[in-house]
Amino acid sequence: MVSKNQQKKIIQLKQKKYRSKFGLFVAEGEKVVNDLINSKIECEFLFSIRNISHPKALKVKESEMKKISHFKNHSSILGVFKIPDIKLNNRNKLTIILDGISDPGNLGTIIRLCDWFGLDQLICSTNTVDCYNPKAIQSSMGSIARVSCHYISDLLTYIDLINKPIFKAEINGTSIYKNQLQEYGTYVFGSESHGISEELKSNIKNKIGIPNFKKHNGAESLNVATSVAIFFSEIYRT
Amino acid sequence: MVSKNQQKKIIQLKQKKYRSKFGLFVAEGEKVVNDLINSKIECEFLFSIRNISHPKALKVKESEMKKISHFKNHSSILGVFKIPDIKLNNRNKLTIILDGISDPGNLGTIIRLCDWFGLDQLICSTNTVDCYNPKAIQSSMGSIARVSCHYISDLLTYIDLINKPIFKAEINGTSIYKNQLQEYGTYVFGSESHGISEELKSNIKNKIGIPNFKKHNGAESLNVATSVAIFFSEIYRT
Numbered sequence: 001m002v003s004k005n006q007q008k009k010i011i012q013l014k015q016k017k018y019r020s021k022f023g024l025f026v027a028e029g030e031k032v033v034n035d036l037i038n039s040k041i042e043c044e045f046l047f048s049i050r051n052i053s054h055p056k057a058l059k060v061k062e063s064e065m066k067k068i069s070h071f072k073n074h075s076s077i078l079g080v081f082k083i084p085d086i087k088l089n090n091r092n093k094l095t096i097i098l099d100g101i102s103d104p105g106n107l108g109t110i111i112r113l114c115d116w117f118g119l120d121q122l123i124c125s126t127n128t129v130d131c132y133n134p135k136a137i138q139s140s141m142g143s144i145a146r147v148s149c150h151y152i153s154d155l156l157t158y159i160d161l162i163n164k165p166i167f168k169a170e171i172n173g174t175s176i177y178k179n180q181l182q183e184y185g186t187y188v189f190g191s192e193s194h195g196i197s198e199e200l201k202s203n204i205k206n207k208i209g210i211p212n213f214k215k216h217n218g219a220e221s222l223n224v225a226t227s228v229a230i231f232f233s234e235i236y237r238t
Numbered sequence: 239m240v241s242k243n244q245q246k247k248i249i250q251l252k253q254k255k256y257r258s259k260f261g262l263f264v265a266e267g268e269k270v271v272n273d274l275i276n277s278k279i280e281c282e283f284l285f286s287i288r289n290i291s292h293p294k295a296l297k298v299k300e301s302e303m304k305k306i307s308h309f310k311n312h313s314s315i316l317g318v319f320k321i322p323d324i325k326l327n328n329r330n331k332l333t334i335i336l337d338g339i340s341d342p343g344n345l346g347t348i349i350r351l352c353d354w355f356g357l358d359q360l361i362c363s364t365n366t367v368d369c370y371n372p373k374a375i376q377s378s379m380g381s382i383a384r385v386s387c388h389y390i391s392d393l394l395t396y397i398d399l400i401n402k403p404i405f406k407a408e409i410n411g412t413s414i415y416k417n418q419l420q421e422y423g424t425y426v427f428g429s430e431s432h433g434i435s436e437e438l439k440s441n442i443k444n445k446i447g448i449p450n451f452k453k454h455n456g457a458e459s460l461n462v463a464t465s466v467a468i469f470f471s472e473i474y475r476t
Contacts, residue, residue, distance in 0.1 A: 112461060112464075113457075142457070210354075212354060213356045213474050214354065218356065219350050219353040220379070223377070223379075226463055229467045230470075232468075237415045
């Protein structure tokens with residue numbers, strides 16, 4: 001059974017302010033919940049329609065699951081997890097910075113890409129959508145259990161600190177196919193609608209991009225997650 | 239003003255059965271609507287909060303727009319367009335087949351990718367989501383005006399007919415980086431959850447895929463739109 005208090009809290013966790021207040025987030029669906037259970041992230045509650053063996057598991061009715069789910073179509077399992085306190089790792093060769101990404105589906109897809117290509121962290125501007133947003137978690141397909149997102153307010157100082165070759169991804173930049181993209185580097189991707197913020201943009205000289213193969217009257221831009229995918233592929237292709 | 243009849247029809251067009259019945263679809267947002275107006279696709283009605291000069295334009299109040307929009311957050315402009323009758327073009331070097339893609343956001347993103355890489359058509363199985371689904375149109379970012387989707391029930395016969403080298407995209411396939419991906423070819427991508435249908439799969443011998451760069455405990459798969467992006471990049475990179 002889900003208590004009234006639990007129900008209230010889970011619904012509140014849809015909002016970032018409550019996730020920050022309680023230090024908790026919600027994940028739904030077998031794949032994501034299993035990946036989180038098998039990670040270092042601590043499980044607070046686990047609600048399941050079916051019988052499962054887990055010390056935190058509680059069996060609930062479908063009608064109860066419907067009430068606590070953050071989605072229109074609920075899953076068979078919902079977990080409440082503690083937001084982990086993961087230290088920034090500055091030893092990685094590759095750094096990906098997301099600046100102002102607002103679509104949680106895009107963020108989740110990029111987290112999944114990091115996991116596929118073996119990158120364990122992602123640097124985000126503070127106006128990038130929260131990685132514990134329900135839709136970001138869903139589209140990460142469990143990769144949120146293995147990739148940490150770090151929200152950094154002063155990105156310019158951070159960039160100076162890690163001190164690696166830095167590139168901004170922009171339309172009309174030098175073609176990414178011209179020179180082999182280096183793994184030892186920092187790559188900055190801007191928001192879907194506004195691109196990279198002016199402050200950051202003016203401080204990064206190297207502009208690179210995916211050439212538009214249709215010279216006239218084609219798409220004006222690519223979705224940010226598909227751009228990141230192509231960059232990853234170019235960095236790691238062998 | 240929006241008449242009661244128009245309002246009813248526009249709301250009905252959220253559903254595929256009414257889009258098929260009336261031969262119409264709805265597009266919202268300045269970018270998408272402008273791209274459609276500037277294409278060969280015929281405009282039936284145009285509703286705008288602002289004054290615009292177009293023979294089919296009608297100025298409406300924000301409260302009216304709210305009522306007809308297919309989205310929670312309405313745009314300033316909504317157009318109703320005729321579903322075009324575009325002939326299949328079998329002369330393209332490259333053919334992309336989507337088999338059972340159910341997420342409209344993914345379909346729209348793939349339409350946008352086709353447009354970026356200069357491909358004017360996409361072949362879809364009949365159980366792939368409708369390209370005139372509101373979310374597919376939205377995520378195509380106007381590319382739906384330039385890329386046509388053809389839904390083919392007997393894909394095996396179609397594949398035989400176009401008679402090109404054919405590849406199925408699968409995890410654990412031969413690395414796409416091993417040999418240059420040919421533009422003259424057919425590439426088949428399966429659904430997000432079930433992969434390529436058994437019938438199609440058993441009839442295609444060549445299995446290729448994006449290698450997983452994290453050998454242990456990483457993401458199990460990639461989002462289909464990001465996979466298509468990487469394939470496009472490998473086909474066209476120079």
